[in-house]
Amino acid sequence: MSSNAKERMLRRAARNILPGMTVNLGIGLPTQVLKYVPEDSPVCLHSENGISGVGPKTLPGEENRNLIDAGGDYVSVRPGGAFFDSAVSFALVRSGRLDFSLLGAFEVAANGDLANWTIPGRFTPGAGGAIELAQRARMVAVITTHTDKKGRPKILETCQLPLTAPRCVDRIYTDMAVCEIRNGELYLREIAETTTVAEVVNSTGAAMILPDGAVPTF
Amino acid sequence: MLNKVSELEVAVASIKDGDSVMLGGFGVPGTPFQLIDALVHHGAKDLTIIKNDANETGMGVDWLLENGQVRKLIVSHIGLNARAIEMMNKGDLEVEFVAQGILAERIRTGGAGLLGFITDIGIDTELAANKMRMEIDGVPGIVEHALRADVALIHADVADPFGNLGYAAAARNFNPLMAMAANQTIVEAERLVSTGEISANDVHTPGPFVDHVVELDELPEVYGVVKR
Numbered sequence: 001m002s003s004n005a006k007e008r009m010l011r012r013a014a015r016n017i018l019p020g021m022t023v024n025l026g027i028g029l030p031t032q033v034l035k036y037v038p039e040d041s042p043v044c045l046h047s048e049n050g051i052s053g054v055g056p057k058t059l060p061g062e063e064n065r066n067l068i069d070a071g072g073d074y075v076s077v078r079p080g081g082a083f084f085d086s087a088v089s090f091a092l093v094r095s096g097r098l099d100f101s102l103l104g105a106f107e108v109a110a111n112g113d114l115a116n117w118t119i120p121g122r123f124t125p126g127a128g129g130a131i132e133l134a135q136r137a138r139m140v141a142v143i144t145t146h147t148d149k150k151g152r153p154k155i156l157e158t159c160q161l162p163l164t165a166p167r168c169v170d171r172i173y174t175d176m177a178v179c180e181i182r183n184g185e186l187y188l189r190e191i192a193e194t195t196t197v198a199e200v201v202n203s204t205g206a207a208m209i210l211p212d213g214a215v216p217t218f
Numbered sequence: 219m220l221n222k223v224s225e226l227e228v229a230v231a232s233i234k235d236g237d238s239v240m241l242g243g244f245g246v247p248g249t250p251f252q253l254i255d256a257l258v259h260h261g262a263k264d265l266t267i268i269k270n271d272a273n274e275t276g277m278g279v280d281w282l283l284e285n286g287q288v289r290k291l292i293v294s295h296i297g298l299n300a301r302a303i304e305m306m307n308k309g310d311l312e313v314e315f316v317a318q319g320i321l322a323e324r325i326r327t328g329g330a331g332l333l334g335f336i337t338d339i340g341i342d343t344e345l346a347a348n349k350m351r352m353e354i355d356g357v358p359g360i361v362e363h364a365l366r367a368d369v370a371l372i373h374a375d376v377a378d379p380f381g382n383l384g385y386a387a388a389a390r391n392f393n394p395l396m397a398m399a400a401n402q403t404i405v406e407a408e409r410l411v412s413t414g415e416i417s418a419n420d421v422h423t424p425g426p427f428v429d430h431v432v433e434l435d436e437l438p439e440v441y442g443v444v445k446r
Contacts, residue, residue: 048244049388065441065442066248066388068245068246068247070244072245077387083387085391085395086270086319086321086391086392087325087395090319090320090323093319094339117315121307124306124313126293126294126295126297126313127345128297129319131318131320131340132318135338162343163342164343
């Protein structure tokens with residue numbers, strides 16, 4: 001994925017993080033979306049380790065050693081922010097107070113199944129908070145490269161890896177496309193301006209419902 | 219109020235082989251590194267360690283792994299500790315993965331003197347494979363057992379001699395939950411202040427949950443900002 005393609009994908013995902021939302025961004029690509037959310041936008045960022053109102057990353061030399069986000073980055077806290085314990089942190093998630101959760105993925109299935117916690121025998125980091133985020137955020141989105149490093153599709157008819165949560169993903173942002181999952185079916189909604197519908201279909205391991213007429217680009 | 223102030227070695231002396239040990243912390247903030255170091259020197263083996271994560275290679279939990287003291291980890295995430303992943307893949311370490319908020323809630327429930335709770339989190343995944351299923355008002359759920367430990371090792375920002383505790387920023391995380399959920403709660407505190415100096419309004423963990431308080435001298439480098 002070129003740096004242009006990555007920036008385009010991050011910018012596209014950032015457009016759906018709206019003023020007033022309470023949002024959780026996963027480790028890696030999801031957190032990088034923040035660069036493209038206007039800093040003055042009234043978004044309340046939640047971090048699993050017990051923060052609401054996470055602020056921008058701190059500069060080297062200005063870190064607070066007790067203030068990291070769930071990905072381990074040193075961050076600040078905005079005016080109006082709060083610290084709480086891990087039980088309260090997930091009470092917030094499970095009770096439906098989280099408007100938007102953006103997660104990474106090893107695999108996503110066309111019906112919304114998500115696999116992102118183990119590649120058995122090879123890499124098992126564990127799910128951290130992803131199971132509850134995937135099951136309970138009001139909108140669950142995945143941001144990922146459309147294919148893996150070997151060019152194989154990451155959007156599949158059925159996940160091969162153990163699931164984080166079944167039928168939980170509502171939307172997928174990739175370097176090639178924006179997809180939506182409704183009632184267990186995968187819809188192509190937008191494509192990157194550098195690609196074609198045929199290329200996206202060829203890079204996807206599941207049947208997609210295509211829009212009538214021209215596909216919007218991003 | 220009783221004075222519970224102790225020394226590192228004395229505080230961990232009663233930990234036995236085979237004990238379950240809760241460790242506060244999420245990454246570096248809130249991890250009781252000095253107490254973990256004392257546990258390494260103490261040498262108790264066959265431990266079950268309950269912690270959010272396995273720290274990073276070369277830090278905290280990793281010292282216990284390297285020293286061969288751990289039989290089992292109960293955690294939500296070990297992605298930053300390559301040794302833990304390797305030991306698990308080789309079959310040298312048992313790892314029980316628990317969804318992060320369910321881990322917190324199992325500990326909270328243990329600390330609250332309850333037997334467990336019912337949730338639909340993780341249902342229909344392999345993490346729920348051997349759990350009892352139960353319906354509440356027609357909604358299917360699984361039974362999660364409360365989690366208690368023989369010992370909890372806690373890192374606080376401030377403590378008084380009775381064991382009233384305050385935590386700093388994101389160093390709170392699992393600490394106040396674990397402080398309630400062990401038969402013996404041992405605290406290391408960055409600052410020890412006299413009784414009454416922490417306003418009753420500002421106490422995060424009340425003293426009756428705490429057994430030993432150790433004041434830390436100058437903090438070693440491991441507590442500082444991690445350079446990447």
